[in-house]
Amino acid sequence: MADQQKSKQNLTDRKPCLSGRGVTKVFGVGNKAMTAVDHVDFDFNEGDFVSIVGESGSGKTTLSKMLLGLISVTEGEIEFQGKPRDISSGAKRKEYWKNIQPIFQDPFASYNMFYKIDAVLDDCLNMRGFKSAPEEEKVRLKTEACSFVNLKYAELTNKYPFELSGGQMQRLMIARIFLLKPKILMADEPTSMIDACSRATILDMLLKLRDEVNMTVIFITHDIGLAYYISDKVYIMEHGKFVESGPAETVIINPQADYTKRLINDVPKIYEKWDLDTVARN
Amino acid sequence: MKNTIKQVFHSGKFLVGFIIFVLILAICFIYPVFVTYDPLEMIGAGNFYKPGTYVSQEEAALNEGYTLNMDASESRLATALGVEELEKMQEYLIKYAGIAEKDIDVTDTEAIVELWQQNYNPDMKAKGLTSAKRKAYRRLDASIENAMKSSGVIIAEEDAESGELKEAKTIKGTGYVNTKDIVNKRTFILGTDNFGRDVLTELVAATKVSLRIGLIAGLIATAVGLILGLVAGYVGGVVDNIIMFLTNLFTVIPSFIILILISYSVGTNARGVMMVAFIIGLTSWPWTTRSVRSQVISLRNRDHVNLSKLSGHSMFRIIFTDILPYIASYVVMAMILQISSGILSEAQLSMIGLGPATTKVATLGLMMNWAMQYAAHLNGSWWAYFPVVIVIALISFSLNLMNTGLDQVFNPQLRD
Numbered sequence: 001m002a003d004q005q006k007s008k009q010n011l012t013d014r015k016p017c018l019s020g021r022g023v024t025k026v027f028g029v030g031n032k033a034m035t036a037v038d039h040v041d042f043d044f045n046e047g048d049f050v051s052i053v054g055e056s057g058s059g060k061t062t063l064s065k066m067l068l069g070l071i072s073v074t075e076g077e078i079e080f081q082g083k084p085r086d087i088s089s090g091a092k093r094k095e096y097w098k099n100i101q102p103i104f105q106d107p108f109a110s111y112n113m114f115y116k117i118d119a120v121l122d123d124c125l126n127m128r129g130f131k132s133a134p135e136e137e138k139v140r141l142k143t144e145a146c147s148f149v150n151l152k153y154a155e156l157t158n159k160y161p162f163e164l165s166g167g168q169m170q171r172l173m174i175a176r177i178f179l180l181k182p183k184i185l186m187a188d189e190p191t192s193m194i195d196a197c198s199r200a201t202i203l204d205m206l207l208k209l210r211d212e213v214n215m216t217v218i219f220i221t222h223d224i225g226l227a228y229y230i231s232d233k234v235y236i237m238e239h240g241k242f243v244e245s246g247p248a249e250t251v252i253i254n255p256q257a258d259y260t261k262r263l264i265n266d267v268p269k270i271y272e273k274w275d276l277d278t279v280a281r282n
Numbered sequence: 283m284k285n286t287i288k289q290v291f292h293s294g295k296f297l298v299g300f301i302i303f304v305l306i307l308a309i310c311f312i313y314p315v316f317v318t319y320d321p322l323e324m325i326g327a328g329n330f331y332k333p334g335t336y337v338s339q340e341e342a343a344l345n346e347g348y349t350l351n352m353d354a355s356e357s358r359l360a361t362a363l364g365v366e367e368l369e370k371m372q373e374y375l376i377k378y379a380g381i382a383e384k385d386i387d388v389t390d391t392e393a394i395v396e397l398w399q400q401n402y403n404p405d406m407k408a409k410g411l412t413s414a415k416r417k418a419y420r421r422l423d424a425s426i427e428n429a430m431k432s433s434g435v436i437i438a439e440e441d442a443e444s445g446e447l448k449e450a451k452t453i454k455g456t457g458y459v460n461t462k463d464i465v466n467k468r469t470f471i472l473g474t475d476n477f478g479r480d481v482l483t484e485l486v487a488a489t490k491v492s493l494r495i496g497l498i499a500g501l502i503a504t505a506v507g508l509i510l511g512l513v514a515g516y517v518g519g520v521v522d523n524i525i526m527f528l529t530n531l532f533t534v535i536p537s538f539i540i541l542i543l544i545s546y547s548v549g550t551n552a553r554g555v556m557m558v559a560f561i562i563g564l565t566s567w568p569w570t571t572r573s574v575r576s577q578v579i580s581l582r583n584r585d586h587v588n589l590s591k592l593s594g595h596s597m598f599r600i601i602f603t604d605i606l607p608y609i610a611s612y613v614v615m616a617m618i619l620q621i622s623s624g625i626l627s628e629a630q631l632s633m634i635g636l637g638p639a640t641t642k643v644a645t646l647g648l649m650m651n652w653a654m655q656y657a658a659h660l661n662g663s664w665w666a667y668f669p670v671v672i673v674i675a676l677i678s679f680s681l682n683l684m685n686t687g688l689d690q691v692f693n694p695q696l697r698d
């Protein structure tokens with residue numbers, strides 16, 4: 001917590017990592033055109049733990065896919081490390097993806113069920129240039145990554161994804177990030193589809209990634225209480241637009257937009273109380 | 283993988299279809315081992331000989347033979363005297379011989395023949411007995427005499443020097459031969475066709491050729507459909523538009539138009555079995571393309587595909603490792619249907635005369651075509667076409683059953 005406190009204080013000194021101006025995504029054309037993300041501006045700095053908060057359907061996943069470079073941007077500019085992002089060729093995309101990696105919402109859909117989970121970890125090692133490393137070295141790295149997320153590599157190796165629980169799968173996804181060590185982690189509601197027990201552990205691990213590796217974490221959630229609890233900065237998204245953004249305390253203790261107020265009021269009471277506790281302690 | 287196969291064979295429908303199909307396949311390969319005749323040998327001199335065993339007449343006549351206490355002339359009598367003849371005899375006996383109607387039993391051939399022999403007078407003159415009628419009665423009497431004759435048939439041999447006929451043997455009504463003693467015989471279980479060819483042997487050979495056509499056509503259609511569907515679905519954009527344009531084009535051009543065009547351009551002679559199989563394959567891929575494409579579209583935005591992209595994998599690798607395994611079961615099912623429809627297409631094309639232009643091989647469709655051209659269905663030669671229809675139906679039924687079984691295993695929500 002002390003680290004987090006410190007990092008919150010010098011938010012403004014950080015170097016810009018990913019920023020956007022007027023980023024827009026329109027699905028379909030003509031009558032069926034549907035604006036999922038509508039001219040959003042943002043600046044994510046290195047080492048930030050940023051939350052994007054919004055209700056279901058507000059365009060959070062669409063924005064994250066654009067930032068990951070998985071879908072095209074209809075309009076607007078995205079800058080990566082101060083320079084316009086260029087992902088126009090396969091090689092450039094590959095280079096960009098060394099810097100940004102995701103954790104998706106549904107761990108069950110994140111794995112190719114026809115391949116053993118080793119394939120996922122081996123891919124990471126190949127990406128990091130360990131392709132021709134000795135076998136022991138590879139096993140050591142994989143074991144290290146697994147123990148970072150409290151999993152035992154020896155128990156997981158040679159298993160198929162469907163033999164794991166949702167929580168284990170999602171932790172393995174974090175192990176993947178640990179191996180890849182990208183500059184930016186895009187976590188799209190990583191805890192919404194797994195059991196409550198695994199949730200806290202996963203959040204802890206995300207914080208640990210930020211603190212130990214200085215990763216920029218973009219955390220997408222519909223839960224404003226959770227966003228407040230873990231993030232430095234929040235962006236509130238409604239119908240594809242950012243209605244409010246700023247340091248987590250400022251936005252949540254003193255919300256300006258009606259939408260933000262509503263989101264805060266919708267937080268279950270017991271949670272609110274717990275939130276106020278943490279606020280008091282800070 | 284092993285588990286999936288086990289599951290597939292636990293499906294009753296798949297198993298039944300599979301067994302029928304394997305049996306048909308087994309017959310195609312085992313039958314020719316035992317029956318080594320040329321399946322297209324024109325053995326009969328006429329059209330459509332009915333099913334049965336054909337023994338050499340000469341050999342039967344010259345055979346030593348056996349005597350059985352079972353006079354063949356009696357049953358000969360029964361075949362010689364039909365209802366019409368018996369009624370004529372009854373009429374004569376009542377009108378001209380003065381026998382009471384109650385004393386005549388028309389159903390007892392032997393009794394009425396005895397009465398006839400006692401009472402018939404060829405010189406009878408009576409009122410109303412015109413000379414035409416008298417002649418008719420005489421003819422009837424002669425045929426009865428003929429049928430009653432038990433003196434047998436005399437076999438004569440020509441004397442080599444004098445040229446005179448000399449009695450060599452008499453065949454009595456009680457003379458029989460054992461078919462086992464006859465060397466020259468042939469059984470046509472399903473008779474012969476219009477060319478005098480053994481239908482069963484021909485049918486087995488034709489089934490084999492038709493299965494080969496179906497397999498080749500199915501493989502081509504599935505390969506083309508799969509590749510185009512994968513590319514169109516995964517790449518999207520302009521590539522997708524071009525492929526879908528082609529797909530629509532091929533959907534509206536029926537394969538027989540292409541066959542007619544090819545017949546014109548390469549000549550009828552070039553339209554062999556392989557050519558027909560290729561054309562069926564190359565005209566039936568569109569629906570595979572269409573359905574593979576829609577499956578790929580629903581898969582390409584899945585997170586495991588996204589993750590694979592983000593891991594830097596090439597498009598080729600993603601299609602092979604992240605898309606293909608997910609649609610593999612579907613592709614197998616589509617191929618089974620393509621094989622089945624390939625066989626049906628060949629039958630249809632051959633029926634309208636666009637099948638393989640060859641008399642060197644038979645296909646199920648060609649057999650149907652020949653049988654129809656020689657009006658087998660009009661002259662009651664059911665053996666020339668009915669077994670062919672049954673085989674086509676069985677193949678198609680077994681393949682569709684396998685497909686349904688697979689569908690239930692791979693898409694369990696369809697189960698009720």
Ligand SMILES: Nc1ncnc2c1ncn2[C@@H]1O[C@H](COP(=O)(O)OP(=O)(O)O)[C@@H](O)[C@H]1O
Pocket residue numbers: 027028034035036054055056057058059060061062063
């Ligand atoms: N591929 C797509 N084509 C058309 N509409 C889409 C597509 N993806 C998302 N949308 C629409 O965009 C809107 C935002 O979706 P999404 O980004 O998934 O929201 P969130 O993640 O906040 O729940 C939704 O209304 C959704 O229907």
Ligand SMILES: [Mg+2]
Pocket residue numbers: 060061062105
């Ligand atoms: Mg979402």
